[in-house]
Amino acid sequence: MHTSVLSGLGQAPIASKYFAHTQVRSDSIKLGKLKDLESAIALYARAVGLTPDGHPDKPSWLINSGCSHLTRFLQLGKLEDLESAIALYARAVELTPDGHPDKPSWLINSGCSHLTRFLQLGKLEDLESAIALHARAVELTPDGHLNKSSHLNNSGNSHLTRFERLGLIEDLESAIKLFTRTAKLIPDGHPSKPGCLNNLANSLSGRYGRTRDLEDLEEAIAHQSRAVDLTPDSHPEKPSRLNNLGTKLQTKFKQSGSLDDLDQAITHKTNAVSLAPEGHPDKPRWMHNLSSSLCTRFNEAGNLPDLEEAIRCSTCSVELLPKNHADRALMLRLLGILFDTRLHSPHAQADDATHAMEAFLGAMQHPNSHPLVRLRACYQYTTLFSEFPHLFTTPPRLALLDAYKYALVLVPRCIWMGNNVRGRYASKELPVIGEMVNNAVTAAISAGEYGLALEWLETGQAVVWSQILQLRTPLDDLRQHHSQLADDLYYVSQALQHAASSPSSSLPSSAEAYKAQPSLEGQAQSSHIYALEYEKLITQIRELDGFKDFLLPKTLSQLTGACASGPVVVLNLHNTRCDALVLSHPDHITLVPLPKFSLTHAVKLLGDLWYILDTRNLRGRFRDSEWHDDNRGQDKLGDGGRHDTMFRVLGDLWNFVVKPILDVPTVTSTTGLPHITWCPTGPLAFLPLHAAGIYRGSRSVETIMDFAVSSYTPTLEALLKPHVQTSSTGDYPQALVVSQPATPGQKRIPQTTKEADIVVSHVGLSTDTLHDSDGTIDAVLDGMETHNWVHLACHGLQDKTDPINSYFALYDGKLTLSTLMSKHLPNADLAVLSACQTATGDENLSEEAVHLAAGMLNVGFKSVIGTMWSISDRSGPIVMAKFYEVLMEQVRAGGELQPAYALHEAMKALRAELGVNKFMEWIPFIHFGL
Structure with missing residues (x-):
């Protein structure tokens, strides 16, 4: 966790002149005097109500009122208090001119309240607001000001939080720069120094996760250790800093393999949980982290007490966490993993599968949690279903295909359009999506639901390209019925298209600004606000009569036109089976099982092909002379052994993939040479299906070119253009x-x-x-x-x-x-x-x-x-x-x-x-x- 000016997860830092009031309210709660806080809230509300907007003290009363509501939220967890605090802070900021000495502090309060709500509900709008408000506070605070370091710190926190949520490397670099500046401004011995070191350690650890630069990890552990040493046990941040040190040592264990690192990690995390008072809002997270480390040690050493304690801690973390909290799916998923781990150990208990299933189901259906966490929970739910189908017969358990339907809805949300294309392709989500879709398609094929399989394949193919094309969708129908919505969506889509191929975002702050400045040059606003606005507009449009399916993935009836030029062959490779789905005319899909082919076989063929390409350096265009026979009298492209390898690659593709498909009457029963369009997945996407055949020496015996003309397509939708x-x-x-x-x-x-x-x-x-x-x-x-x-x-x-x-x-x-x-x-x-x-x-x-x-x-x-x-x-x-x-x-x-x-x-x-x-x-x- 990151450290703000005050203690507590996401707690807003309060301007120094109001700090005492907040501390008194917190002490009143600790002493059981809730009625004192209630009185304070009522009195501040009355003061605000009696003070006109133009009064110089009005912003101060609004801030104090917001602080009292935030304090009650942090103690009682009532979201209405957080909503009130956000509104009161926003009003104070609005009424305070930029030159006012307290304006930066009001901005910080407002930003941290949005950050707190993001941590609760996971809404990206709050995170964007926090970043903008904190950046403005830093901008308005002159160098040398007493609060400059705290404002830099909070700005760093918001960027680090967005990195943890979206994985944008530019956010991580911004956080490191901000925390480094903070560390330089805070002298040794200052009470804020440990918190600054804690935050710098977190950001360096995050960069290690990307770069695997051990220097970053070692530096992070050194800073974190010092932060722990400088923090007394009675300090409210001590549990958080102990937990963070344990997390970094567990990361080091993954690199070093030393159980001593893991043991130290568990010791620090155990101490963090022990020091945390009952009711502390971060205690569930610390118990969750301890549980994760104990599970790791069980997997390493096989000590049953570690697993039992992990299950206990994980169960407690789920019970203590508010049901609408954004981290709930994360904690439920770990609980499911723990039960699944025991289920597959010699210590299995009768209800482990049931408990695991219920935990995964709860995680995948939690609306406020990260979509990728939910997608991974879906993956584990469906894996468990396949292994123990007899346990999935009563509500609220989902049948296998229903679970996959649920998962596939999450796919578009896992790759966020607010990130540029480079970031989307580099994201860790795409491999998870690919594996999930592959499993779903295989399950649909096994169940005889071939149309559903094609729809799901289309959902998981070329996800990023589909997002780009979605932004170019004609809006004629929408404009005819709702012209203003169509205009708004058009301008936001234009901005996102610009951002998609930019190395970094440089966009105006609204659709109106985009219209006024179409060149977009010199703009410094983030593209994230456009992605959020785009999502809002799409949701709004789908609520209109006649537009409930607006920009949703295409259904089978919309995809069948892809075969207008001839049969389309979609190939699905899975570790359990390989199949071709042949779409030969709009109302007919033929399944062609490929029982003699396998995913392992495809990987082997691709490896053989890469070997030929690499050893022959076929990575640049060659002049004629470079392709002629060399001084050994052999072709530059390969000796006999390599020709044999290519013969085998093409022959195996023919015997085990292409010929079984050509033997299907609906594929080749046309006048003249039929036109086949291949839509391959996995390793087959890189193998030359169009050249498959039996070759001997310098002649061809039987090849696909004798029976069909071949084309390729990355998606079915790409074939829906007018001819x-x-x-x-x-x-x-x-x-x-x-x-x-x-x-x-x-x-x-x-x-x-x-x-x-x-x-x-x-x-x-x-x-x-x-x-x-x-x-x-x-x-x-x-x-x-x-x-x-x-x-x-x-x-x-x-x-x-x-x-x-x-x-x-x-x-x-x-x-x-x-x-x-x-x-x-x-x-x-x-x-x-x-x-x-x-x-x-x-x-x-x-x-x-x-x-x-x-x-x-x-x-x-x-x-x-x-x-x-x-x-x-x-x-x-x-x-x-x-x-x-x-x-x-x-x-x-x-x-x-x-x-x-x-x-x-x-x-x-x-x-x-x-x-x-x-x-x-x-x-x-x-x-x-x-």
Whole structure:
């Protein structure tokens, strides 16, 4: 816990001239004189009521009245007292001009009251208010002022709290800077020094959790130990500081593995609980933390008394915590884990499963708690259900699929739109969501609920992309019935779109401010307020007649149009089973079990593929000479052993995944070559399904290319765009061709010039070219606005450490995926990305499709040609000559544009030119979308 000016969790620091009054009230409560506090509240209320707003003492009376209500809240826990305190503090701030010497203290009081309510109810609006109020107090307090250190401290507390809630690293760095400034301002021997050290230790420990820099952890433990040593046992903050020291030592145990660290952690936490008086609002949290450490030691050493004491402490923490407290799900979840731990030990008791189930259920259904904690409780509930289904037969227990339905509702709330995209992709929530959705889909398939399985897969696929696209949803229907709400939502959505791809937020403070300053430059307000406003507007809109499903995840009936161009095959891999769900026409889903394939097998195949790519350094575009035979007479792409590995990868994909699907009549029962769109998950998202087959030497025996044309999609929704229709009257598309043969700082790729000439020769006079130095970032982005076809012949790279920094290398710099995310091109049709690694993706985010091809798809392009890994300079012209030849035949014939078929023919041409066994050159070209 963080330390404020006064003791107690979230207790507001009171200006020095009113501190005595508050202390008297606290002592009255301790002495059982509640009637004295009641009298004080009544007297302050009367004083406020009798004092006009213009009176110079009115703010002081409001502050005192707020303090009395806050004191009663801290003692009795009645939320109406906290609400009154917040309102009274706000009114005092409103009536006090900025130049008044007490204004910063009133701001601090107001901010801490909001922080207290956040800790109780978990509403992010309160946290944002606390941060803004505390920052304003620091701004208004001159350096050298007696209260400067306390105001810095409280500002640091609010930032550290937001870091703990949302994981925003910028908040942690702000907290460390603020606490460091505070420590420098407070001399040794000052009574506030231990609290400052406590807070600095907490922030450094938080940074260790992100960076794993042991220096941060050691420094945190040193500061925390000193804070404990400087705090007498009689001090009200001593339990909190002991608890914090125990927590840091337990963190050290996780790193060191030394039971001595864990034993010390338990000793300090035990002392914290022992020193805490009955009724202390933080006692439940300290008991919870002690319980967690005891459980850890039981898992390490197997001593039953540790587990029994952990269950006792955890049970007490739940009983003592108010039922509406934001931490309740956290504590219930730990209680469930403890019962589940004993259930799976030799000391199991008959009712352990029941108690665990009830605890997990209570956690997942608690409305005020962190959605990720609730989602994890859902995961444990469903896991327990699968193991002991006979215990889940009576209310209030949820059936398995009902529990998953409950969990899937939480998914959009776990990745907060107030964070920028980089932060969302780096968050710890995405892997949890992926595993939860995977389990849910598998359960739905096992229950024969194939439509539900598709809906749930869609909910868990490309979560961040879905959020970005949601902000671009047309609002015509809403505007027709509720124009003001539509306008408000539009402006807030615009602000959030800007924030999504920004490294940090720089936004105005309201929709009106956004309209007045559309450039957003120079603004210092946080994007978080926009996310909160967006959530409020969505809630308000869903309460209107006819809009209850507004922007909710799409239902099966809305998704079935995805198969308009041919069957869509959704692949689900789980450690218990692997399946394909084939959506072949709107009212029919076919299950194709894949009993000879497994998640382990998929991981092995992907490992083999990565090995080939890594050992052949296929991480950059190669010139022709670099792909020729080396001086040993062997192909640069691989020796016989590596060819054998690739034969096996492609053969296993054919035998165990693709061929069983092609054997289903609804997949291939069409006139001509059917068009299959693959929607893979897990490791299959990185494996070349479109090239699966049996190959021997330099020939193909049986491959998917003989039976179908392949495309990919990250989501079903990406296939719901209107299809591109062409005209036979010669009205050709407006095409932009970008060629970069000599990009500064990059290897030369001269064949891009030839490639550009090929495109121009086929597409004709409607083509505009940006060659060499003309191909700047701004010119390319501007060109995308005015052309419906875009061809990029340049270097590309998937950034493995920061995927939204993946880029196209242009003449004056990098056009990154994060920049593309801010674009919206509703009239775009086709993007051809003749560059390396444009569809590589991040193996740690397999469900998110974080690559340039997906970026172009989500910007608005309906069809995208991308590359799974690096390509050779010689391949581009061969592929593009055939691709545009076939594509323009389609244009001249009129009707629906089919880039997937054009690429299919181009792949056949490249294989014929190079040889089918040159796998690494022809396989990487793939098609996304329609």
